[in-house]
Amino acid sequence: MHSIPQRCARRPLSGGLVVPWVSLIHGGHAAFGSLDADRARTAFLRRLCQICGQFLDERCYLIVRPADAARGHSPEPALHSECLPYAAAHCPCSTAPPPTTATAPSWPPIPPDGPALTRPARARPARPTKATPPAAAAPPTATRHG
Template sequence: MSPAIPVRCLARPLAGGLVVPWVSLIHNGHAVLGARRAFLQRLCQICSQPLQERFFVIVRPADQQQGYSPEPALHPECQPYTAANCPMLNGTATHYRTRPVLASHPAGRPCTDPSCPCPELTPDEGHTARSGRPADRYEAWMIATRHYRLVPHQEKPDVPVGISLNVPILRKRILREAVLPAEHAALLDLLRTALDLEP
C-alpha cells in the first residue's frame, strides 16, 4: 500500500491521484523543470517548502562517483511518498525513457512571452547517456541541512549542477537495485539453475 500524501503536499495539485512534484512546473500548458530555483532556495522538490533540519537526496552510483546528486532535495516525509510512487524508484520502470533532444526552451519550444521568467535550460548530459538504458541502483541519503552544499557548473559558477555528497551522511536507504542487462540476467539465471537456487 502506498504511503498517504504527506501533509506538506496537501496543497499540491494531483494527477491520477498522485502529487505533482513542485519541480514539474507548468509553463503555458507545458511541463518545465524548476530544479535551479529549488537548489538555490533550499526547497523540497515535491512540496516546494524550505528544507528543515534534515533532508534526503536521491543517489545513483554515477552520482556518488561525481560527488553530487543532480536532483533537488526532499523532506524526510516527502521522500518515502516519492519512492513509493515514482516508477524509476519503486522498480516498476526497468529502463530509462528515451527522450527527444529539447529545443532551447525547457518546455521544448520557444517562449514568446517577453515578461516570462522562464527557467534556464541546463543541459543534462546524464539524461542523454541514460536514455533507453537499464535502470540504475537508487539510494536515498539523509544529510543534515547544515551540510547543504551546492556544486557549481564548471563553466557557469552561478548555475548549480547538484547537491554535494562529500559531506557527512546520516543514513542510507536502498530504494531499488540496478536492472541487469539482458545478457547478464541470462547468465545469472543459468548460474541459479546450476546451483539449484531460488530466483
C-alpha cells in the same frame, strides 16, 4: 503505497499522484520525471523541497541513483523526511529497477563537524635567493620638458 504527505495537501494531482514542485509542466500537463530547470535551480538556491516546494528543515534527504553516485552529485534537489517515502514509492526514476552493472563508490565518512573546506593553492612567484640577486633597478633619468 504511501499516502500523500500532509505537506503536499495543496499540491496539484495528476492521475492521483502529487505533481512535484520541480516537475516540468508542458501544455498544462505534468511531465513526471522531467525537471523544470528554473524551479530546480530555485529549490537548490532557496533550500526548498522538490516535492512540496516548502522550505527544508535543517535535516533533509536526497534520492541518489547509482549513476548519480558514480558522478558524485545528484541533479535533483533535496526532500523533507515526510516527502521522501512518498517520492521513493511513486517517482518513475526511483521505482525503476537499478542497473546491474553500476556500483556506488565507497565514500569516506563525513566527520561530525562537517566536511573540511579548503581553498585551492595559488601559484606564488619564485622569491630571489642569494644565488640569484634581484635585478638592479635602472638609475633615474632626468628629462627636460619645454
